[in-house]
Amino acid sequence: MTRLCHFFSSxxxxxxxxxxxxxxxQAHAQxxxxxxxxxxxxxxxxxxxxxxNAFSRDSGQALWALDPARDQLTQLTRPRAGFRxxxxxxxxxxxxxxxxxxxxxxxxxxxxRTDGTAEGTRLVKDLHPGPxxxxxxxxKVFDKTLFFVAREGAGPHRLWKxxxxxxxxxxxxxxxALINPRQLTIVGSRLFFTATDKTTGxxxxxxxxxxxxxxxxxxxxxxxxxxxxxxxxxxxxxLFFVATDGQHGxxxxxxxxxxxxxxxxxxxxxxxxxxxxxxxxxVGSRLFFSANDGRRGFEPWVSDGTEEGTQMVKDLRPGPGGxxxxxxxxxxxxxxxxxxxxxxGIELWRSDGTAAGTQLVTDLFAGADSSAPYxxxxxxDRLMWAANGDAGLPTPWVLGTDGHTxxxxxxxxxxxxxxxxxxxxxxxxxxxxxxxxxxxxxxxxPDGSIxxxxxxLSEKLR
Numbered sequence: 001m002t003r004l005c006h007f008f009s010s011x012x013x014x015x016x017x018x019x020x021x022x023x024x025x026q027a028h029a030q031x032x033x034x035x036x037x038x039x040x041x042x043x044x045x046x047x048x049x050x051x052x053n054a055f056s057r058d059s060g061q062a063l064w065a066l067d068p069a070r071d072q073l074t075q076l077t078r079p080r081a082g083f084r085x086x087x088x089x090x091x092x093x094x095x096x097x098x099x100x101x102x103x104x105x106x107x108x109x110x111x112x113r114t115d116g117t118a119e120g121t122r123l124v125k126d127l128h129p130g131p132x133x134x135x136x137x138x139x140k141v142f143d144k145t146l147f148f149v150a151r152e153g154a155g156p157h158r159l160w161k162x163x164x165x166x167x168x169x170x171x172x173x174x175x176x177a178l179i180n181p182r183q184l185t186i187v188g189s190r191l192f193f194t195a196t197d198k199t200t201g202x203x204x205x206x207x208x209x210x211x212x213x214x215x216x217x218x219x220x221x222x223x224x225x226x227x228x229x230x231x232x233x234x235x236x237x238x239l240f241f242v243a244t245d246g247q248h249g250x251x252x253x254x255x256x257x258x259x260x261x262x263x264x265x266x267x268x269x270x271x272x273x274x275x276x277x278x279x280x281x282x283v284g285s286r287l288f289f290s291a292n293d294g295r296r297g298f299e300p301w302v303s304d305g306t307e308e309g310t311q312m313v314k315d316l317r318p319g320p321g322g323x324x325x326x327x328x329x330x331x332x333x334x335x336x337x338x339x340x341x342x343x344x345g346i347e348l349w350r351s352d353g354t355a356a357g358t359q360l361v362t363d364l365f366a367g368a369d370s371s372a373p374y375x376x377x378x379x380x381d382r383l384m385w386a387a388n389g390d391a392g393l394p395t396p397w398v399l400g401t402d403g404h405t406x407x408x409x410x411x412x413x414x415x416x417x418x419x420x421x422x423x424x425x426x427x428x429x430x431x432x433x434x435x436x437x438x439x440x441x442x443x444x445x446p447d448g449s450i451x452x453x454x455x456x457l458s459e460k461l462r
Contacts, residue, residue: 029072029073029074029118030072030073030074030075031071031072031073032066032071032072032073032453032454033071033453033454033455034454034455035056035064035073035453035454035455036056036057036454036455036457036461037054037055037056037064037441037454037461038054038055038056038438038439038440038457038461038462039054039055039438039439039461040052040053040054040064040420040431040439040440040441041053041054041087041089041420041431042087042088042089042090042091042100043420043422043429043430043431043441044091044093044098044422045422045423045424045425046065046093046098046116047116048067048068048069049065049066049067049116050065050066050068050422050424050429051063051064051065051066051076051091051098051114051116052064052066052441053087053088053089054441055461055462056461057461057462059075061087061088062075062076062077062078062088063075063076063077063088063100063102063114063121064076065114065116065117066441066453068427068443073453074116074117074118075118076114076116076117076118076121077102077104077112077121078104087102088100088101088102088112089101089102090136090137090138090139090148092139092140092141092146093141094139094141094146094162094164095146095164095165096115097113097114097115098113098114098115098116099111099112099113099124099139099146099148099162100112100113100114100139101135101136101137103133104123106131107123107126107129107130107131107133108128108130108131108132108133108134108135109133109134109135109136110123110124110125110126110127110128110133110134110136111123111124111125111127111134111136111148111150111162111169112124124162124167124168124169125168125169127150127151127152127160127169128150128151128152128153128154134150134151134152135150135151135157136148136149136150136160137149137150137157137182138181138182138183138184138193139184140184140185140186140191142184142186142191142207142210143189143191143209143210144163144164144210145161145162145163145164145210146161146162146169147159147160147161147172147184147191147210148160148161148162148169149180149181149182149184152171156179156180157179157180157181158171158172158175158176158178158179158181159171159172159175159178159181159193159195159214160172161210163210172207172214173213174213174214175195175213175214177197177198178195178196178197178205178214179195179196179197180195180196180202181193181194181195181205182194182195183229183230183232185232185233185234185239186234187234187237187238187239187257188237188257189208189209190206190207190208190257191206191207192204192205192206192217192232192239192255192257193205193206193207193214193232194228194229194230194232195214196226197216198224199224200216200219200223200224201219201221201223201224201225201226201227201228202226202227202228202229203216203217203218203219203220203221203226203227203229204216204217204218204220204227204229204241204243204255204262205217206257208257217255217257217258217259217262218255218259218262220243220244220245220253220262221243221244221245221246222245222246225246227243227244227245228243228244229241229242229243229253230242230243230250231277231278231280233280233281233282233287234282235282235283235284235285235286235287235305236282236284236285236286236305237256237285238254238255238256238305239254239255239256239257240252240253240254240265240280240282240287240303240305241253241254241255241280242276242277242278242280244274245264247272248264248267248271248272248274249269249271249272249273249274249275249276250274250275250276250277251264251265251266251267251268251269251274251275251277252264252265252266252268252275252277252287252289252291252303252310253265254305265303265305265306265307265310266303266307266310268291268292268293268301268310269291269292269293269294270294273294275291275292275293275294276291276292277289277290277291277301278290278291278298278326279325279326279327279328279337280328281328281329281330281335282330283330283333283334283335283353284330284333285304286302286303286304286353287302287303287304287305288300288301288302288313288328288330288335288337288351288353289301289302289303289328290324290325290326290328290337291312292322293312295320296312296315296318296319296320296322297317297319297320297321297322297323297324298322298323298324298325299312299313299314299315299316299317299322299323299325300312300313300314300316300323300325300328300335300337300339300351300358301313302335302351302353313351313353313354313355313358314351314355314358316339316340316341316349316358317339317340317341317342318342319342321342323339323340323341323342324338324339324340324346325337325338325339326338326339326374327373327374327375327376329376329377329378329383330378331376331378331383332378332383332403333352334350334351334352335350335351335352335353336348336349336350336361336376336383336385337349337350337351337376338372338373338374338376340370341360343368344360344363344367344368345365345367345368345369345370345371345372346370346371346372346373347360347361347362347363347364347365347370347371347373348360348361348362348364348371348373348376348385348387348406349361361399361404361406362399362404362406364387364388364389364397364406365387365388365389365392370388371387371388371389372387372388372394373385373386373387373397374386374387374394375418375419375420375421377421377422377423378423379398379421379423379428379444380423380426380428381401382398382399382400382401383398383399384396384397384398384399384409384421384428384430385397385399385421386417386418386419389408389412393413393416393417394416394417394418395408395409395410395412395413395414395415395416395418395432396408396409396410396415396418396421396430396432396444397409409444409450410450415432415433415442415450416432416433417432417433417439418430418431418432419431419432424443426446427443427444427445427446428443428444429441429442429443429444430442430444434452434456434457436457436458436459436460437460438457438460438461440452440453440454440457441453441454
């Protein structure tokens with residue numbers, strides 16, 4: 001009888017535990033309209049779900065999943081009320097899951113994974129035991145393998161990988177001596193990155209396959225000083241970047257993955273002075289960028305990877321002041337960017353790479369005042385961006401299918417300070433402020449209507 005009672009007692013305990021666990025999981029799922037959250041970041045499309053991290057007073061900073069079919073929000077990571085740091089970030093889809101960095105309050109920032117459910121969200125491995133964490137960053141999927149940068153113990157950040165189907169990540173073989181790798185960039189069948197080696201300094205490295213050993217592509221600035229390659233950008237079958245060899249200033253370089261094929265494209269500002277290329281953007285196989293030749297200020301340039309094919313597109317603002325080209329974005333085979341010609345303010349321009357084909361798209365803030373466009377993003381079959389309209393506050397805009405007519409999303413003065421435009425099927429998810437100046441999550445629906453996710457807030461959440 002004693003054994004029988006013990007059996008039933010144990011069974012009841014297990015059943016109670018299972019019911020409690022089930023209730024806990026179900027408690028994470030709530031109707032989207034009831035969850036008061038703000039500051040959504042890391043918007044990531046995962047199948048039919050939208051994942052993001054956000055702050056709420058009940059849960060602190062947490063990872064959420066939005067299911068529009070059920071109008072449901074599910075909290076994927078445990079509540080950490082009042083916690084402001086260690087927000088889930090770096091979300092990357094790999095092997096049917098989403099991997100990211102998160103801090104549970106005990107292990108520090110470590111590698112996590114989720115299948116979009118609360119019960120399927122868990123720590124992958126505590127690479128750096130203790131509260132400091134391994135702080136994984138720079139996630140990149142290459143050759144059916146997830147690469148990222150993290151530290152083990154108190155040492156520097158190094159290159160790690162997680163192969164498809166494997167449970168735990170491992171250090172990349174042969175990368176033990178490489179410190180602080182970053183800028184992981186895929187070009188064709190290679191993974192390029194930059195890293196510091198005590199002999200060559202911070203230079204360009206590559207992996208030819210997931211299982212290969214990292215190799216130095218070129219010691220751009222000979223010896224232990226840094227060539228410091230920056231802004232790694234793929235265009236066609238070439239890698240473009242900005243670097244200095246110690247004899248020239250910061251100029252445009254390219255690489256085909258070989259030492260001989262890694263060289264400066266053009267000394268745009270001759271000598272040790274730097275043209276400082278920036279806002280590198282691939283449009284087809286060509287590269288658009290901003291640079292200063294020392295005479296005309298920062299203007300739009302284009303390159304096909306050859307010296308003769310690297311030219312200023314147009315001197316938009318004649319004289320040394322420059323047009324201040326920025327936010328270059330590829331859309332419809334053209335480069336869209338923000339710039340000023342000195343007559344109009346900073347407005348939206350586009351270019352096909354020729355002077356004749358470079359023109360002002362729209363003067364939203366008429367005259368010398370600036371609409372200051374930013375966050376240009378191709379969405380569905382349109383271009384979306386943020387700019388100051390006649391109300392003088394940044395709001396969302398969309399370029400009509402005719403390529404010329406812009407129209408505002410929402411009413412004047414609403415959806416202020418928009419950012420993070422994220423195509424999601426036929427929807428567009430984005431972040432913008434509500435009337436209480438909280439950053440909120442909004443959806444631009446296929447019919448053109450706007451929906452806020454979560455209830456109206458009458459005060460600032462934090």
